[in-house]
Amino acid sequence: MQPALHREAFLERLQKQKAWDVIVIGGGATGLGVALDAAARGFQTVLFEQHDFGKGTSSRSTKLIHGGVRYLREGDFRLVREALQERGRLLRNAPHLVWPRLFVVPYGQWWERLLYGAGLWLYDRLAGQEQLGTLRRLNPAETHALIPTLRTEGLRGGLAYVDGQFDDARLLVHLAWTAAEQGAVVLNYMPVEALIGTRRRLEGVLVRDAETGEHFELRGRVIINATGAFADAVRRMDNPEASPLLALSQGVHLVLPRRFLPGEAALLVPRTDDGRVLFAIPWHGQVLLGTTDEPVAQAQLEPTPTEDEITYLLTHAGRYLTPAPTRTDIRAVFAGLRPLVRQSRLQNDTAHLSREHVIVVSRRGLVTVTGGKWTTYRRMAEETVDRALQVAGLPHRPSPTAMLRLHGATPRLNPTNPWYLYGTDSALLQALLTARPELNTLLHPRLPYRMVEVVWAARYEMARTVEDVLARRTRALFLDAAAALEAAPAVARQLATELGRDNHWEQAQLQALVQLMPHYLPALTATEA
Known part of the structure; x- marks a missing residue:
């Protein structure tokens, strides 16, 4: 096996190495991408994440690798073209985690066919050689065949195009693994408590191991703040008077049973009656419905979906799907924060940023x-x-990441394999299961995950808590929150065995998950849970 994610080995390296070329703060997609890029260029790189990798925005996306059809109406063609190019690279570099998905755009007016058709034609043209499929016009019967639950009243047809889909948290884990293979140290549960330096120059960071309380003072040629929604907080560590750079927006998603979208195609409504975009997407045996776009005042590690956002999604889904989903159909809810760059200090409309x-x-x-x-x-x-290399005075070396395949990448994708998202590691999971057949137990009858994945997450993917396993090594908490809660005691026992924890730790983990549940099932209070 290639170098795994071993927290103890990384901490041992911190004890020995105090000076680094690049220090990265933030373990989301941007931060881990930066750590991978710097390490792949041959620079001594260390990354610190205050909680778990992807705890924030990077595990709470709409699960799309796409150019962003809705950005066309904002006239942001450069962003769309750039994103479509990157979509193609990800499909090549991480084929086990990114795959094509057919989307259907229904229309009820003749001008919608012209408008949406022109936009999707342009979308495909902007992709150039990275185009995934040919735009197709559908008659009403063909549209309904692809989306069997679509309401037929006023339906005149649809448009079909292909975009990209992925598992965000699992891609993030494989980014961390790839960065480690390139020589980077990547550590979760290591909050940066202070930036160290003179009045003229930053020279390092003070970090704390959240598990032991031990502090480390490290020097770096350059410090990169890649903390997403928390970027302004880190900027104020450097300069307490730094003006806000971000205008935060919250996006909420609902997870519904597969019967609301039984086909393999996803549904895209490009403009609801209030001008927003609505997605309904097959994902891991469930349906992902989203998203909202509401401004929020401050960053939180665990954003809370509001009643208005949940009602909005249910109401608008009911205008397109039959039967209309109700609150009792919701398997899980999750919210994520978008770190949008404000265009003015008075910016309130985050949907158009x-x-x-x-x-x-x-x-x-x-x-x-x-x-x-x-x-x-x-x-x-x-x-x-x-x-950053310019700032640090380090020699420029070209980035190799455009062609760098991520850990686990394999062209022989087999979706019938229960561990296909692990890529080449799936054979190692099977070997572990062969050695310990008792780990073949399902975590829960409504979840597709087995106990062997808990062991794998603890040994090789730096899962440190029950939440890490249920939310970001598997996606149990995002797929069926109640089932995840019921599975938690068995997961806690297995994880405690792997990490050498005691019964008090198990109970604390379960209580922490109970306290978390209202964020994923808002109707459920902590007491009821």
């Missing part, structure tokens, strides 16, 4: 990258490292 990224360098040399979207994480990372 650009999804482009920015790179800002402070007077003392803190390099901040924020904004952007999952699909363009690699491009963001490459540009950030280019800028």
Whole structure:
């Protein structure tokens, strides 16, 4: 096996190595992308994440690797073209985690066919050689055949096109693994408590191991702030008077049973009656419905879906799907924060803010990258490292990541394999299961995951808590929150065995998950859970 993610080995390296070329703060898509890019260029790189990899925005996306059809109406053609190019690279570099998905856009007016058709034609043209399929016009019967639950009243037809889909948290784990294979140290549960330096120059960071309380003081030629929604907080560590760079937006998704979208095609409504975009997408045996776009005042590690957002999604889904989903159909709800770059200090309408990224360098040399979207994480990372090398006075070396296949990549994808998302590691999971057949137990009858994946997550993917396993190594909490809660005691026992924890730790883990549940099933209070 190639080098795995071993927290103890990484901590041992921290004890020995105090000086680094690149220090990255933030373990989401952008941060891990930056760490991978810097390490792949041969620079000594270390990354610190305050919680778990992808705890924030990067595990809470709409699960699409796409150019963004809706950005066309904003006239952001450059962003769309760039994202479509990156979509193609990801399909090649991580074929076990990114796959094509057919989308259907229904229409009821003749002008909608012309308008949407023109937009999707342009979308495919912007993809150039990275185009995934040919735009097709559908008659009403063909449209309904692909989306059997679509309401037929007023339906005149549809348009079919192909885009990309992925599992965000699992891709993030494989990004971390690839960065480690390139020589980077990547550590979760290591909050940065202070930036160290003179009045003129940053020189390092003070970090704390959240598990032991031990502190580490490390020096770095350049420090990169890739903390997403928390970027302004890190900027204020550098300069307490730094003006806000971000306008945060919250996006909420509902997870529904597969019967609401029984086919293999996804549904896209490009403009609801209030001008938003609505997605209904098959995902891991369920249906993902989203998304909202509401401004929020401050960043939180665990954003809370609001009643208005849940009602909005159910109401609008009911206008297109039959039967209309109700609150009792919801398997899970999750919210994520978009770190949008504000265009003015009075910006309130986050729905129309650009999804482009920015790179800002402070007077003392803190390099901040924020904004952007999952699909363009690699491009963001490459540009950030280019800028960081200039700031640090390090030699320029070209980025190899455009052609770098991620850990586990295999062209022989077999979706019938229960562990196909692990790519080449699926054979190792099978070997582990052969050695320990008792690990073949399902976590829950409504979940597709087995106990062997808990062991794997603890041994090779730096899962440190029950939440890590249920939310981001498997997707149990996102697929069926109640089932995840019922599975938690068995997961806690197995994880405690792997990590050498005691019964008190198990009980604390279960209580922490109970406290988390209202964020994923808002109707469920902590007491009821």
